[in-house]
Amino acid sequence: MTEQIPARNGFGTNGHLTDEYLAVLADPRLAHTESAADQTDDQTLDQIHPPLPAAQREHLGLCGPCHAAFEATERAMEALRDPAALHEPPAGLWDRIAAEIAATPEHASDRGASMASVTELRPRTSDRNSRRQSQREPSRRSRAWIPLAAAAAGALLGGAAVAAVLGQGDAAEVELPVAVPTVVGDATLEPVAAEDFTGRAEMVETEAGALELTVEISAAPDPEAGYFEVWLRDEDGTQLISLGSATAGSTTFTVPAGIDLSQYPVVDVSHEHFDGDPGHSGITLGAGPMEEADI
Amino acid sequence: MRFAAGEPAAMHDLYRQHGSFVFSLCMAALRHRQDAEDATQQVFTRAWRSRDTYDITHPTGAWLTGITRRVIADVFARREKDLQAAEAGADAAARDGAPQPTDAVVDRVVVQQSLNQLGPPQSEIIRLAYTEDLPLKIIAERLEMPLGTVKSHVHRGLARMRQSLEVHSD
Numbered sequence: 055m056t057e058q059i060p061a062r063n064g065f066g067t068n069g070h071l072t073d074e075y076l077a078v079l080a081d082p083r084l085a086h087t088e089s090a091a092d093q094t095d096d097q098t099l100d101q102i103h104p105p106l107p108a109a110q111r112e113h114l115g116l117c118g119p120c121h122a123a124f125e126a127t128e129r130a131m132e133a134l135r136d137p138a139a140l141h142e143p144p145a146g147l148w149d150r151i152a153a154e155i156a157a158t159p160e161h162a163s164d165r166g167a168s169m170a171s172v173t174e175l176r177p178r179t180s181d182r183n184s185r186r187q188s189q190r191e192p193s194r195r196s197r198a199w200i201p202l203a204a205a206a207a208g209a210l211l212g213g214a215a216v217a218a219v220l221g222q223g224d225a226a227e228v229e230l231p232v233a234v235p236t237v238v239g240d241a242t243l244e245p246v247a248a249e250d251f252t253g254r255a256e257m258v259e260t261e262a263g264a265l266e267l268t269v270e271i272s273a274a275p276d277p278e279a280g281y282f283e284v285w286l287r288d289e290d291g292t293q294l295i296s297l298g299s300a301t302a303g304s305t306t307f308t309v310p311a312g313i314d315l316s317q318y319p320v321v322d323v324s325h326e327h328f329d330g331d332p333g334h335s336g337i338t339l340g341a342g343p344m345e346e347a348d349i
Numbered sequence: 350m351r352f353a354a355g356e357p358a359a360m361h362d363l364y365r366q367h368g369s370f371v372f373s374l375c376m377a378a379l380r381h382r383q384d385a386e387d388a389t390q391q392v393f394t395r396a397w398r399s400r401d402t403y404d405i406t407h408p409t410g411a412w413l414t415g416i417t418r419r420v421i422a423d424v425f426a427r428r429e430k431d432l433q434a435a436e437a438g439a440d441a442a443a444r445d446g447a448p449q450p451t452d453a454v455v456d457r458v459v460v461q462q463s464l465n466q467l468g469p470p471q472s473e474i475i476r477l478a479y480t481e482d483l484p485l486k487i488i489a490e491r492l493e494m495p496l497g498t499v500k501s502h503v504h505r506g507l508a509r510m511r512q513s514l515e516v517h518s519d
Contacts, residue, residue: 073504073505073507073508074501074504076504076507076508076511077503077504077507077508078504080507081503081507083484083485083500084485084500084503084504122515123511123515126511126512126514126515126518127507127508127510127511129456129511129514130456130460130507130510130511130514131479131507132456133453133456133457133459133460133510133514134460134464134475134476134479134480134510135479135480135482136457137457137460137461137476137480138373138377138454138457138458138460138461139373139376139377139461140369140370140373140458140461140462140465141369141372141373141376141385142368142369142372143368143369143371143372143386143389144386147368147372147386147389147390148361148364148368150390151360151364151389151390151393151394152357152360152361154390154394155357155360155393155394155397156357158394158397158398
């Protein structure tokens with residue numbers, strides 16, 4: 055969606071709507087055509103602006119990043135209507151700040167005391183990835199998959215750790231006498247393109263150290279001339295790994311060994327057509343971020 | 350980040366870079382000069398105290414926006430408390446008016462800052478198109494530019510502002 059390359063039909067080479075097209079959607083006056091819209095007042099614009107082509111309308115409805123970008127464009131236009139004044143802070147303000155900073159003790163006790171309030175301020179590693187959902191799902195931020203995989207605790211789940219366990223199977227068996235699959239994470243698949251979609255996904259680590267993802271599709275529209283495909287992807291949908299096709303009900307996939315799950319934190323179920331195109335159709339029926347299991 | 354390593358001079362750099370933005374945000378939200386100065390001071394001292402939690406993968410501006418939101422929320426909470434204590438609700442409410450949601454205030458300040466960074470002629474075109482709400486054709490005539498050029502300035506400018514909003518909405 056940040057492509058600057060002129061694109062056909064509003065789509066960039068990355069498969070997202072272009073900046074130009076997003077702007078046209080938010081403000082039809084920007085359409086390239088030298089149409090009557092340029093000479094007409096705003097009231098009649100809706101009638102003059104041609105209806106949005108179906109492919110782009112569908113993409114906007116289904117693609118989280120593009121929809122978020124569209125909403126942010128509208129917010130920018132709204133914010134411009136009521137411009138805020140920019141002020142230079144008064145000359146003496148930095149001196150007051152510097153004095154307060156200089157007076158801040160560097161003792162360990164003070165650091166400890168300040169941490170209580172400070173921790174709340176921490177920009178979490180997951181923010182960048184979850185921000186588009188954060189307003190709708192604030193509670194998810196603290197349990198998102200990313201910080202776990204990135205943090206030391208995440209070594210348990212990271213691809214490197216999985217490889218290590220696989221590589222030294224004997225030692226691992228000795229270390230882990232309880233050889234049962236361990237649930238390492240789960241995801242609730244929220245409906246995206248289909249309102250009647252419900253599903254969940256659960257990631258387990260088998261006794262052999264492999265990761266398996268079980269996806270349960272409890273309700274889904276009839277795939278008609280197509281099928282469901284399960285993906286691990288990043289928040290923006292720019293990096294995807296296909297795990298394979300799924301049926302309504304429960305399907306279990308082996309997650310490729312060595313995958314860095316922090317790069318693919320979202321489980322996505324798409325509606326694919328029998329068109330021979332191995333890529334994601336762009337129609338996400340449901341998706342959700344993988345979250346750390348409560349162990 | 351040098352300030353994360355504990356260099357006060359680096360904090361000064363951060364202030365030079367973002368002081369105007371933070372102060373403008375406090376002014377727009379609090380609508381009271383002294384409160385805005387105090388709040389700005391608090392933002393930077395809090396940032397200093399919590400510098401070891403700064404995540405270097407994030408822009409410092411967005412990090413400061415997060416701290417500023419909290420400081421503003423604290424001021425609103427304190428005002429509310431003062432109001433109740435003083436039971437002088439009518440006067441104070443008349444003075445402050447109903448505060449705009451902080452999200453909208455952040456958007457307004459972020460967009461203006463982004464507009465300033467765009468520079469002419471893009472900033473002027475965007476202002477005419479959305480703040481003045483002029484038809485694009487009039488803008489093209491006024492600036493003696495082809496209509497298509499005006500349109501492409503607008504969509505590029507909107508993209509920049511949208512990206513700034515996304516950064517600061519964390």
